[in-house]
Amino acid sequence: MGKKLLHNPGLTFLILGFVLVISIFWYQSAVRAYDVVIDGRVAAQVKDKQAFLQALQERKDYLAEQLGYEVTELEKIELRESKVDPELLEENVQKLVLQEVELGTEGYRFVVDGEPLFAMRDKDKLESLLEEYKQQYLKHIDKSAKIKSIEFKQDVEIKKTLVKPAEFVDVEAAKEIVYAKEQEATVIEVNEGDNLWLIARRYDMTVDELERLNPDIDPERIYPGDKLVISPFNPKLDVVIRMENTIIEPIPFETKYQKDNDLYLRQKITVKPGVPGKKRVTYDIALVNGLEASINIVNEEVLEEPVTRIVKVGTKRTVSRGGSRNYGVVQGTRVSSSYGWRTHPITGRRSFHDGIDIAARYGTGVYAYAEGKVTFAGWNGGYGKVIFIDHGNGLQTRYAHLSKIYVSVGERVDTGEKIGAVGSTGRSTGPHLHFEVRQNGSTRNPWNYL
Ligand SMILES: [Zn+2]
Structure with a gap:
């Protein structure tokens, strides 16, 4: 039955004619208009191109006055000639601009390991904030040390890009994000009778670790009430400092014993006193967040040889x-x-x-x-x-x-x-x-x- 219908030339002609009539009817009722294409997507259709462009300019001017700087479209906007059913036309172009068009300006986004943290308008302010953050770890370092580099451990980037005004943060807010800690330090108080060895044992750590976490303390001079860090704080941004420091260190002298039959039992006489020598030692040091991560001797130069002490002993039983x-x-x-x-x-x-x-x-x-x-x-x-x-x-x-x-x-x-x-x-x-x-x-x- 269907086959017969399609094979009927008269009926086919009739159907085609009907489609044509409907198309003409639609074309006559449709009007010339414009597709507003934002970032490749038709956001709306407007009758008057100029009215839309004017609404957009007015919005930009308004924002520029409010913000104190010029703004521009964040996405590409095109107006393409089109035909549209008048009922679908967007009449309120101001509302259209407000709802669909993103405006912004050039700014600098701070990106850490690919994750954008915040944006600032002023690149200098952002850079000096980051510099200040890094410099805080130089405070406790020997002034005569040679700083080779201060870098973030994370992959850090300042990206110039278009930014929405609402995304910009001021210096105070940026500081809070940069100085954020993922974990606070654990600090304990030294008790009466405590020493580093006992404290290390109590917290299941070594004395070396304890000294490393508390570079400012003198291990032999801790007093009750002193605060000691037993686990460091973990900042969002880690700072790695590479440095070299050269220090004069003593070389201990040795003692030579000479048996002497003229001396009485247990009698000892220093014939020649020992004098410690001096050496210049250069250390290569890496610090993470101000704490020692590695320390190696890269050069040692003897400045003065130690003088061996010579002692005469009258007996072995001293x-x-x-x-x-x-x-x-x-x-x-x-x-x-x-x-x-x-x-x-x-x-x-x-x-x-x-x-x-x-x-x-x-x-x-x-x-x-x-x-x-x-x-x-x-x-x-x-x-x-x-x-x-x-x-x-x-x-x-x-x-x-x-x-x-x-x-x-x-x-x-x-x-x-x-x-x-x-x-x-x-x-x-x-x-x-x-x-x-x-x-x-x-x-x-x-x-x-x-
Ligand atoms: Zn001692």
Whole structure:
């Protein structure tokens, strides 16, 4: 039946004619108009091109006056001639402009790892804000250090682009975004009797980590009430500083012992005192958000060789207790800090260490340097548990940070007598013996006495 109908030429002609008549009827009722094409999409149709363009210009002028700067279209606007049903025409061109046309101006978008954070009109203000943010981490760095670079760890970009006025932020708002923290730092307070070693143990960290997180503290001088960071704050923007710093450091001298049959048992005579040498050490340092991330020695230059101390000994049985790492008054593992001035490679802070620190296992025996009389035995401030021994002729030795004391004030001790045990009391970073020598009240390099 359908096949028959299509094969009927008369009927086909009739249908075509009908379509033609409808088309003509529509064309006559449609009017000439314009498609308003925004960013490739027909947003509306208007009758009067000029009226639309005028409404657009009026809107721009109005905004320019309100904002104080010229604005332009953010998207491409085209007016294309078209035919349209008059009922679909947009009569209110002002409303059309207001609703469909985005206006804006040139600005600078701050983009971090591809994510736009905010936009500012003034590029200089944005740049100086970022510069100020980076510079904050230079405050605690040695002024004489050579700063090689200060950069954001993130991929940071200042993109020149068209921006809607509402997107612009002022300096204060921008600051808040740039200085935002993803996580606050955890800060604890030092208690009575605390030291770095105990605090590190309590928070399951190492003394090194604790010192790294608190570059401004002197590890041997922390007091109750002091605040310590145990986990750093995590900013949205990380700053990496690469720097080089050159520091003069002491080179400890060695001691040579010469047996001498003319000397009595236990008698020691320094024939030639030792003098520490000097070296110039250059460190290559990387800091992330002001905290040490890596530190390496890149160059070492000896400025003055140390002078070896020569000692005549009348016997093997002095305070020496044998073993390869014998530091005379204690069986230590290494010298963790020597006598004299030290300079912190990052902060440049100078401090004087008035003894030597010999790292040793907790509880290791501590022995009297020579015979003498105990003048102090007990707790004494930063020393923690400490013993002072007077050897006569203005010579005094001190043994600090002990865990146990076996002698009492007034007691006479013999050379090599066990007087205490290694600990970490007072201002101490870990189990070690702080051994100090004083001659007529002023400190001496203990290496000239051991
Ligand atoms: Zn010390």
